[in-house]
Amino acid sequence: MPAYVLRRLLVSALILLGVSLITFFLLYVLPADPVRQIAGRSATTATVESIRRELGLDQPFLIQYGHYLAGLLQGDLGRSYLQKTEVATLIASRLPATLLLMVGAIFCELALGLSMGIAAALLRGRVADQALMMASFVTVSAPQFVVGLLMLYVFAVKLGWFPIGGYGTFLHLVLPALTLGILGSGWYSRMMRSSMIDVLRADYIRTARAKGLGRARVVLRHALPNAILPVIAMIGIDIGIFMGGIVVVESVFGWPGIGQLAWQAIQRVDIPIIMGVTLVSAIAIVLGNLLADLVAPFIDPRIRLK
Amino acid sequence: MTAALASPRPATALRRLARRPMAVLGIVLIILVVAGAVLAPWLAPYKPEEQLFDGLTLQGAPMPPGGAYLLGTDLLGRDLFSRLLYGARTSLVIGVVANGAALLIGTLIGITAGFFRGWIGAVLMRFTDLMMAFPALLLAICLAAIFSPSLWIVAMVIALVNWVQTARVIYTETTSLATRDFIAAERTLGAGTGRILFRHILPHLMPTIIVWGTLGISTTVLLEATLSFLGVGVQPPTPSWGNIIFENQTYFQSAPWLVFIPGAAIILLALAFNLVGDALRDVLDPTQRGRE
Numbered sequence: 277m278p279a280y281v282l283r284r285l286l287v288s289a290l291i292l293l294g295v296s297l298i299t300f301f302l303l304y305v306l307p308a309d310p311v312r313q314i315a316g317r318s319a320t321t322a323t324v325e326s327i328r329r330e331l332g333l334d335q336p337f338l339i340q341y342g343h344y345l346a347g348l349l350q351g352d353l354g355r356s357y358l359q360k361t362e363v364a365t366l367i368a369s370r371l372p373a374t375l376l377l378m379v380g381a382i383f384c385e386l387a388l389g390l391s392m393g394i395a396a397a398l399l400r401g402r403v404a405d406q407a408l409m410m411a412s413f414v415t416v417s418a419p420q421f422v423v424g425l426l427m428l429y430v431f432a433v434k435l436g437w438f439p440i441g442g443y444g445t446f447l448h449l450v451l452p453a454l455t456l457g458i459l460g461s462g463w464y465s466r467m468m469r470s471s472m473i474d475v476l477r478a479d480y481i482r483t484a485r486a487k488g489l490g491r492a493r494v495v496l497r498h499a500l501p502n503a504i505l506p507v508i509a510m511i512g513i514d515i516g517i518f519m520g521g522i523v524v525v526e527s528v529f530g531w532p533g534i535g536q537l538a539w540q541a542i543q544r545v546d547i548p549i550i551m552g553v554t555l556v557s558a559i560a561i562v563l564g565n566l567l568a569d570l571v572a573p574f575i576d577p578r579i580r581l582k
Numbered sequence: 583m584t585a586a587l588a589s590p591r592p593a594t595a596l597r598r599l600a601r602r603p604m605a606v607l608g609i610v611l612i613i614l615v616v617a618g619a620v621l622a623p624w625l626a627p628y629k630p631e632e633q634l635f636d637g638l639t640l641q642g643a644p645m646p647p648g649g650a651y652l653l654g655t656d657l658l659g660r661d662l663f664s665r666l667l668y669g670a671r672t673s674l675v676i677g678v679v680a681n682g683a684a685l686l687i688g689t690l691i692g693i694t695a696g697f698f699r700g701w702i703g704a705v706l707m708r709f710t711d712l713m714m715a716f717p718a719l720l721l722a723i724c725l726a727a728i729f730s731p732s733l734w735i736v737a738m739v740i741a742l743v744n745w746v747q748t749a750r751v752i753y754t755e756t757t758s759l760a761t762r763d764f765i766a767a768e769r770t771l772g773a774g775t776g777r778i779l780f781r782h783i784l785p786h787l788m789p790t791i792i793v794w795g796t797l798g799i800s801t802t803v804l805l806e807a808t809l810s811f812l813g814v815g816v817q818p819p820t821p822s823w824g825n826i827i828f829e830n831q832t833y834f835q836s837a838p839w840l841v842f843i844p845g846a847a848i849i850l851l852a853l854a855f856n857l858v859g860d861a862l863r864d865v866l867d868p869t870q871r872g873r874e
Contacts, residue, residue, distance in 0.1 A: 294712040299721075306728040410604065413860070417852035419804050421811045421827070422845035425834055429842070433835050520719025524808055538720060539812070542727045550724060557717035565714075 281570065288562045295558040296348065296551070300341050303547050310545040314357050331357065344551070353555075354548035356541075363552040367534055371556075373443060374533030377456065377525070378518050380449050382511060384457025385464055390504065392461065393468025397503075398495065400473060408465065415462035420521050424455040424528035441530035452529040456521050460514055467507045475503040505575040512568030516561040598865045599858075608857030615851050619670035626664035627652070631819045633659045644830075644837050654839050657830055662840065665821040666847055672822040673851060676737050676806045677799040683741035684802070685795050688748025693787070695749075696756025697779060703753075710749050718743040722805060726814040736815050740805050748794050755790055759783050789866035796859035800852040807848045823848045 311328045312319075319327075328334045332343060347354060353363035389412075396408040431451060432440040438451050475481065476499055484498045522535035530536075534553050541549035599605045618625060628634060638659040639645060647654040653662040695706035725739045759765065760783070768778055809815030810824025811831075818825050823844040830840035 291712050291715045295715055298712070298716075302725065303728075306725070406604075413604075413853055413856050414849065417800060417804070417856050418849045419807050419811070419824075419845070419852075421808060422842075422848060425827075425831065425841050425845070429834060429838055516714075516717065519717040523720060523723060524812070527812070539723070542724050542814075545728065554717065554720060554724075557720060558715045561715050561717065 281566075284566050284569070288566060291562055292555065292558055296345070296555055297341065299551055299554045300344060301337070303550065304337050304340070310357055310547050313545045348555075353552040356549050357546050358544055359546075363548045366537060366549065367552050367556055370532060370534045370537045373531060374522055374526070374535065376449065377452055377522065377531060377533055378515070380453025381456035381460070381518060382514065384454050385460035385514070386508070386511075388457065389461035389464025390468050390507065392465035393507075394472055394500070394503075396465065396469045397472035397476065400469075405469075409469070412462040412465040415458050418459070420455055420459060420524045421528055423458055424452070424525055427451045427455055428528070441528075443530070443532050448531075452525050452531050455528070456518060456525050459521065460517065464507060464510075467510065468503070471507050472499065472503040475499045478502075509568055509571045509575050512564035512566070512571070515564030519557040519560055595862075595865050599861055602861045602864075604857045605861030608854040608861070611850055611854035612858065615670050615847075615854070616674065618667050619674050622664075622667040622671060626661070626667045628661040628664045630660065630665045630668040630821050632661070632664075634661060635659075644833075644840060646837070647839050647843070653843055654837075656826065656840055657833060657837075662826075662843060665826055666823070666844060669821040669823045669826060669844065670847070670851075672733065672816050672820065673803050673806060673848075675733065676740065676816075677802045677851075677855075679734075680737035680740035680744070680806070681795065681798040681802040683737070684744035685748055685791065685798060687741065688745035688794075689752050689787070689791060691745070692749040692752025693756050693779065693783065696753040697760050697775075697783065699757070699760075706749075707753060710746055710753070713743075713746045714750075716743070718746075719805070719808065722809060723812060723814055726809050731809075731814055731817060733816055733820065736806060736809060739809075740802055744798065744801060744805070748791075748798070751790060751794060752787060755787055756783060759786055789862075793859055793863045793866060796855055796862055800855035800859065803848065803852050803855070 311324055311331070311333060315324050315327055325334075332340060335343075344354065351364065353367070355362055356366060359366070392408050392412065396405045399405045399408075428440055428451065432438045438447050439445075442448050481494060481499055484494045489498075522533060523539050524535075525531065526533045526535035527539050534556065537549060538553040540546075541553070599609075634651075634655065636650070636659075638655065644657055644659070645651055645655040647662075651661050651663065653666065656662055656665065691706050691710065695703040695710075722739050722743045725742070726736060729735045729739075731739075765778060765782060768782055773781075806815055806822065807824035807827075810822045811828045813825075813828050815824055816822035818829055826844040827841050830837065834841040
């Protein structure tokens with residue numbers, strides 16, 4: 277087990293190295309010039325060139341990347357071109373808001389998805405089951421900005437239950453977390469339904485019924501714990517999907533997390549911030565996948581790590 | 583022996599599909615959208631870019647649906663229904679082109695890595711792992727924002743981030759197919775690599791390719807809408823369902839139809855492909871049969 281974790285961490289580090297190289301390369305070859313953005317339209321060629329030299333952007337690609345990597349190994353993500361602040365500081369100040377949003381979203385998707393899936397499995401083959409599965413298809417087919425704007429329109433503008441975007445109180449969290457969680461709830465409800473149906477078919481469930489246990493007890497005590505674990509183990513993989521969604525959801529709700537930071541940086545070609553957020557997202561995705569793999573053998577001892 | 587593995591004939595598959603109400607609903611929706619897109623020049627009451635003389639109220643606000651204009655007008659006094667019809671063309675073109683390219687890249691990488699294994703397979707699959715760690719949407723936004731986006735650039739960006747899942751699925755299937763006895767038998771008979779790949783492996787992958795191709799259109803439609811909504815996708819005045827929302831979102835409180843009608847169109851189209859793709863998976867994959 278420790279050897280496995282060590283090897284996976286090593287592979288993860290290599291993957292992150294690859295992500296940083298590819299992102300850096302893309303930003304290097306793409307036709308946007310960060311120096312022009314910083315200098316402004318009226319700047320003279322001399323000013324532009326001096327800024328370029330100052331930022332080291334006149335150097336060849338490998339040297340620029342080498343500098344970046346050297347800094348990275350010392351935990352230095354560089355400075356924002358436009359705000360002159362350390363990227364690490366900027367990300368650290370935005371990360372708590374994003375983490376809060378993700379925790380809220382995970383809660384929403386599990387609460388919605390698992391209960392829908394369990395209900396559908398118990399009502400299998402009936403109209404309610406089909407309606408629930410149809411609903412799960414709709415949630416995975418709805419773009420997050422449409423869901424977000426709909427939530428805002430119904431619950432904030434029309435009903436006035438929640439604030440129209442912003443950050444600060446629990447009420448601010450509800451709509452963005454629900455928007456982010458609703459997409460995942462569709463996947464969870466489908467997985468939960470099929471997991472529950474498989475378990476309900478198992479021999480030990482038949483035994484429990486044959487013993488004369490009531491339906492509620494069989495479902496709650498025998499079936500549910502076994503059916504729910506493999507589904508919950510998928511949370512790690514979700515993180516990757518969230519990292520994409522936060523850019524959209526944070527911009528719709530004006531949520532001050534790293535998604536907005538990234539979006540603003542992209543519009544201004546602020547390369548160090550784009551690099552930083554991409555790397556933080558990639559770390560989250562890699563760790564999430566690792567977590568999912570590490571949890572699997574605890575849930576199902578038949579799975580061995582190798 | 584191959585018969586047991588072979589996928590059902592297309593006619594049988596279609597007949598089984600027709601017995602599923604959800605799949606039929608999906609097919610009907612797709613036909614409607616395709617018809618709307620193809621027949622747009624004849625169906626649309628106005629030109630999509632035309633700023634109509636009486637398209638705004640006297641106060642300069644857009645017209646709500648139901649009056650002189652079926653679905654109302656937008657902030658510039660253009661007919662929303664006409665823009666939606668032409669926007670369907672954008673969604674479908676990107677859905678087919680971008681997803682087709684992603685499917686091609688994914689299949690090529692997956693089949694190559696799965697069949698040849700060895701260092702070629704290792705390199706290709708490690709690269710696929712690497713792409714999995716990329717926040718795909720962030721990457722797409724970044725690429726689209728930095729290139730000045732056009733329809734084709736958007737399609738290319740989507741293809742570049744969307745091939746990864748297909749590659750992994752095709753890889754797994756190819757590795758298991760490549761070790762089957764009938765492939766070994768073919769090889770003993772002297773069949774070349776090309777013949778084995780295209781005559782024996784590829785046909786067995788077709789069901790998977792069809793299923794992922796259908797589900798992928800849904801992902802692509804959503805990704806295009808999201809990029810266009812952020813303003814880095816298809817650029818106005820070319821209408822796309824995403825950029826109609828982008829252009830009008832600041833007024834969504836006073837003119838909600840400008841956001842929610844195109845929003846509903848996006849959901850319906852993505853839903854249609856998801857329904858059909860999911861039904862196809864059940865119909866084409868014998869191991870999944872009887873699970874519904």
